[in-house]
Amino acid sequence: MLTQQENDELTQVGPGTPMGDVLRHYWYPVAFVRELEVFPVKEVRLLGENWAVFRTPSGEYGIVDERCPHRGASLTYGIVEDAGLRCGYHGWLFNTSGECVEILAEPDSSPKFRAGCGVRAGSAQALGGMVWVYVGEGPAPELPRYEAYVMNGYRDIGHSMLPCNWLQIMENAVDPYHVESLHGNYFEFIARRQGTPMPESFVANKHEKVAFDPFDHGIIKRRLLEGQSEDSDDWKIGHPLVFPYKMWVGGNGVYQMQIRVPVDDTHTWALFYTVHAPDGLEFGDDLPVVDYEYQWIDDHGRHIVDYIEGQDVMAWVTQGPVADRVNERITKSDVGILACRRMFKEAMQAVRRGEDPVAVVREPHDVIKLPLERSKFGRGAGFAIDWINDGSMRYSPIAEEMKQLHIDAAAARADLGGS
């Protein structure tokens, strides 16, 4: 239970707020590379502010404040040129650093005059099929090349805009007991009512114990299920909440970064960034990236709860636009949530001291590998099939192909003498 002020501090993302200052130390995905190939400017809302993100014909990416400094027209209606983005209204031209390099109606304007005419700019670059931006102060840190974004395999990205604060989604990432209830008992209840089967991988996942270990990139979550030994991947390896807005999850040839982009205080762009790369098959590094919207609400405005992530979305969104942490009842089994809030508080303190918060990466690198169970819930390829059938990937245009991929890989492994 928090005070209203503590809840505000933890959840508000706008400029000048303590958490907003923390969040402005990280890179965020805001578009698909494919989108800017189709049309090179996109309106983006991030951390409570509006931006124009663009790709020049020569392939350079940029992000600038949406509002043109001349008379305030939206730069999302600008013209993209090799030199940058030109406002559609009177033709002021801004480069990717935000400098005004030309005023159409005043060809003789001096650089000294134009120096006062720039627009606020961040940094932007492409990685793993997405366009990433940094809109914080000072030199941008490295864009972390987490394994999901650089590994070879089929990329399948489901996404939707959700009407709730990002933090309640992150708290769900350190809440293992919900798997037993929401994806177990509740799923079974709904499946029975619908007369549909319940995914095997989620039947009776009784938790015996859980643990949370802070590390360089967030918090590692471990669970020991009834019948498992402490040598099981779920306990020995676990998987992480990746600070401050992601979770890395998967196993059995499916790897997923769950990405929760804080759009503003009451909206989150929630992506399931999945790479299918089962052992037993080889993958090139040039496979297409597929993106699509997953559905989470039906025609009557009720949540769609007959698949795993739909159940999560129900739990996140029905807590309200910003979860009420003043009237909640946190108990012993919520220990992961307390660990998460502690890490966010420490991050706010670090930023106040002028230091980088956790998981800001300054060292250039090729790849960052995070801990992840390779055998999830002790199950084999069936876990991947269950996840595609009964997860947000059921909305994917390549769902059937991906199921076949996991079946083919299991057959190839069997040929090689594996499981």
Ligand code: FES
């Ligand atoms: S409002 Fe953008 S150039 Fe005038």
Ligand SMILES: [Fe+2]
């Ligand atoms: Fe869940």
